[in-house]
Amino acid sequence: MxxxxxxxxxxxxxxxxxxxxxxxxxxxxxxxxxxxxxxxxxxxxxxxxxxxxxxxxxxxxxxxxxxxxxxxxxxxxxxxxxxxxxMLEGSPAIVIHKGQLQREIMRKGKLDIHQLLHLLRSKGVFSVREVDYAILERDGSISILHKSSFQNPTKSDLDVPLTPVHLSFSLINDGEIIINNLREIGKDRTWLNNELKKQGFPSVEDVFYAEYIKGQKLLIQGYEDNS
Incomplete structure (x- = not known):
């Protein structure tokens, strides 16, 4: 059996x-x-x-x-x-339009005010007055467009020079090298070992996590840092 x-x-x-x-x-x-x-x-x-x-x-x-x-x-x-x-997947619904709660849309979507406030808080919004538009997505999540007075200023708004954005790559996870990421950044094991030694790590096995971002110092965390 x-x-x-x-x-x-x-x-x-x-x-x-x-x-x-x-x-x-x-x-x-x-x-x-x-x-x-x-x-x-x-x-x-x-x-x-x-x-x-x-x-x-x-x-x-x-x-x-x-x-x-x-x-x-x-x-x-x-x-x-x-x-x-x-019919099969549903469609997004605007539950806040120009700062106004859309009661009929909320009723059709079986969404009460407490659920809406919970969804807003999950996005870091603690007051309806901060929201210009809110869209209830097909999967039940919510997308928010803040009112201009509550939007974070961008570098363009502040006239700050723009800098390139670089993706981070995990190179070591739990003492093991992630080969594909190492190849992606155009480096090899020799380079990685040298970087580890510069920060006092004799071998890969001593490293719990290592992260690479172009132009920045390699972020390394050893096992002892977790104890």
Whole structure:
């Protein structure tokens, strides 16, 4: 019995992993109401099959792949036929317009004032008066355009000379070199080892985390710094 449960769990895990990869990252990141229900049902299909003696591996595989195919087809339909997107995925809704709460839009979106204030606070906004526009996105998150008096000044506003922006790269994580990032910045192990020694780290194994930004000193944190 335990052996069959182990096999079915392993089999279901592999299937769900495959389906998740097939559907893509946006299915996970941009979780709409339809996606949420789909994920629950997909998990239920596998979960129910594990403890039903009449259901074998083939039945589990068939159910998972069938449901995954239906979700995949739905995604294709929404991409090819734009008119179906609103029905299947929903659409963004303006819940604050020119500083005014849109009660009817909030009611249709099942969003009360407490939920809205919570979403605003999650964006660092603690008063409705700071917001010019707020849009409730399809996945339930909120996007905010601050009123001009509450917007942070930019370098252009302050007439400050613009400087290039450089991406940071993690070079060492938990004592292991991230080779792809090292190649991306055009450096090699010899350069990295020399940089470590300059800051008193004899080897990569002594480093918990190292981060590189062009034009700046290599950020290095050892294991002793975490103790």
């Amino acid at each position: 335990y052996g069959s449960i182990f096999i079915e769990i392993l089999f279901g895990f592999v299937l769900l992993f495959f389906v998740a990869k097939m559907l893509g990252k946006t299915q996970i990141k941009q979780l709409t109401a339809f996606d949420f229900v789909s994920a629950l049902i997909l998990g239920e299909l596998v979960g129910n099959g594990l403890y039903d003696d009449k259901v074998g591996l083939l039945e589990i595989a068939y159910a998972v792949f069938l449901w995954g195919a239906l979700i995949y087809i739905t995604e294709i339909i929404t991409q090819k036929f734009k008119g179906t997107r609103k």
